[in-house]
Amino acid sequence: MNLSLTRRSMIVSLVAAAAAFSPLVAEAQNPDPDTLRVALLPDENAATLIQNAQPLKDYLAKTLDRKIEIIVTTDYSSMIEAMRFGRIEIGYFGGFSYVLAKSKAPEIEAFAVGVEKGKPTYNSILIATADGPVKSLADIKGNPFGFGDQASTSSHLAPRAYLVKNGLVGDTDYKVVHLGTHDGVARAVQNGQIPAGALSEQIYRALVARGTIDESKLIQIGLSDPIPNYPLTMQGYLASELKEKIREAFLDLKDPEILQSFRVEGFAETDDAAYDVLRDTAQMLNLELAKMN
Incomplete structure (x- = not known):
């Protein structure tokens, strides 16, 4: 490729x-x-x-x-x-x-x-809209996928590498969408603006705990290697x-x-x-x- x-x-x-x-x-x-x-x-x-x-x-x-x-x-x-x-x-x-x-x-x-x-490590979590078109990693193909800042580890580098290891190449197999921040990714996926995205698992859990996002509207489709x-x-x-x-x-x-x-x-x-x-x-x-x- x-x-x-x-x-x-x-x-x-x-x-x-x-x-x-x-x-x-x-x-x-x-x-x-x-x-x-x-x-x-x-x-x-x-x-x-x-x-x-x-x-x-x-x-x-x-x-x-x-x-x-x-x-x-x-x-x-x-x-x-x-x-x-x-x-x-x-x-x-x-x-x-x-x-x-x-x-x-x-x-x-x-x-x-x-x-x-x-x-001294953490993970990137890949999430999708619960009632959206993406139910697994394979479903990402042909769809937009949301990342945070381009220089982010857990909201870009790690999940992008994880997708490559699973045969999915950005802007070839799926459309890359950058949303700036981790919480921006979570909100966009929750609201169905994009069908799937990735962010720090730590930040994701914190957003759920604070009530910023509703976990019932999201599903987990992947977890990166330790970062x-x-x-x-x-x-x-x-x-x-x-x-x-x-x-x-x-x-x-x-x-x-x-x-x-x-x-x-x-x-x-x-x-x-x-x-x-x-x-x-x-x-x-x-x-x-x-x-x-």
């Missing part, structure tokens, strides 16, 4: 989105800033994320004795570029968006990963003492309310090598990271 046009289109779209946000020069690198800017991945509604992050902001301000600014960018590419150009000091990335950020800014450091049910959980990252140019304090603040975090906002039970140490599996997946899909710079 010839996937070159589809793959090239994906790469061009990611590059264009990133370029739209890019400043001409990086901000001055301050190794010991009075204010730490903490960016959260825009995988849900921004207002909800910021509201849920207030306890985190208070905890970090007290623990690190600094002013804390919580930032939610407009999309994944904007967050990648903000990290690349020194507009944030700490970033909570998705796995693939971290890989993209690392390819553009090699100095950033992944230092902690969320742990849920004792594991490395979201990494916490920081700028490599920060002072060593500050970096250690940041690392300890998250690894020692026990507050259940704050951890719930991350949808994890705690944080464990991690490093860049833990995300090589996503680089391999991107290679399988022919997403050439070097060309995304």
